[in-house]
Amino acid sequence: MTTKIAVIAANGRTAGKVIEEAVNRGFDVTGFGRHDNNTKAQHYVKKDLFDITADDLKGFDAVVDAFGAWTEDTLPLHSTSLKHLCDALSGTDIRLVIVGGAGSLYVNPEHTVQVVDTPDFPDAFKPLATAMGKALDELRGRNDVKWTYISPAWDFQADGERTGKYILAGEELTLNDKGESIISYADYAIALVDEIEKGDHVQERISVVRA
DSSP: OOEEEEEEETHHHHHOOOOOOOHHOOOEEEESSSSSSSSSSSSSEEGGGGGGGGGGGGGOOEEEEEEOSTTTTTTTTHHHHHHHHHHHHSSSSSSEEEEOOTTTEEEEEESOGGGGGGGTTTTGHHHHHHHHHHHHHHTTOOSOOOOOOEEEOOOEEEEOOOSSOOEESSBBOOOOOSOOOOEEEHHHHHHHHHHHHHHTTTEEEEEEOOO
16 A cells, blocks of 8 residues: 655755655655645645644645744744644544754753753754754643654754665764764655654654764
8 A cells, every 4th residue: 555645844855855755665745835836746735834734634644744944933833833733633543753853852861951952052053943842842742643753963964965874763862883963864854754664653752863
């Protein structure tokens, strides 16, 4: 049976890599976005995220949330948009797979210090990391949704190479054998589509780093 997925905010760069990876594996992909279709998805719905209904998402095996907001006045949308999608999927068997951030990964075994709390974390990115971390904290309280939150490595490279190799990690910032925390959008997309296929981490936050 063909896997059917919806990708929200489909015209974004991470979403584009996810769609490309999924289509190449034979998935049936529907993109949702506010603007005209700029994706490789087989189907496209031009619709604002906040106008998407439960009926729009019926019949999918998974919904990928690739929403992003970067300006000070739109940062709260990380929480409200995720809540909207959770409400639409509440009580269903449809997976919700979220493209997350690295700032909320922990840097100690006690899980009391996050990347965003470390001295070297750039001040310019703290509001974004804080907003995304708040959305994750709220997501953890949703036991009515089959969610998986996937954090990239610290260095998330839009134009990085597709190596096809990655390390699947958990809540803590993980380094590869070279001491790097790095992942390309393309390799991140591989890990995300693998998670949809295998479905091993429901109601968990996981992370990925290049092997």
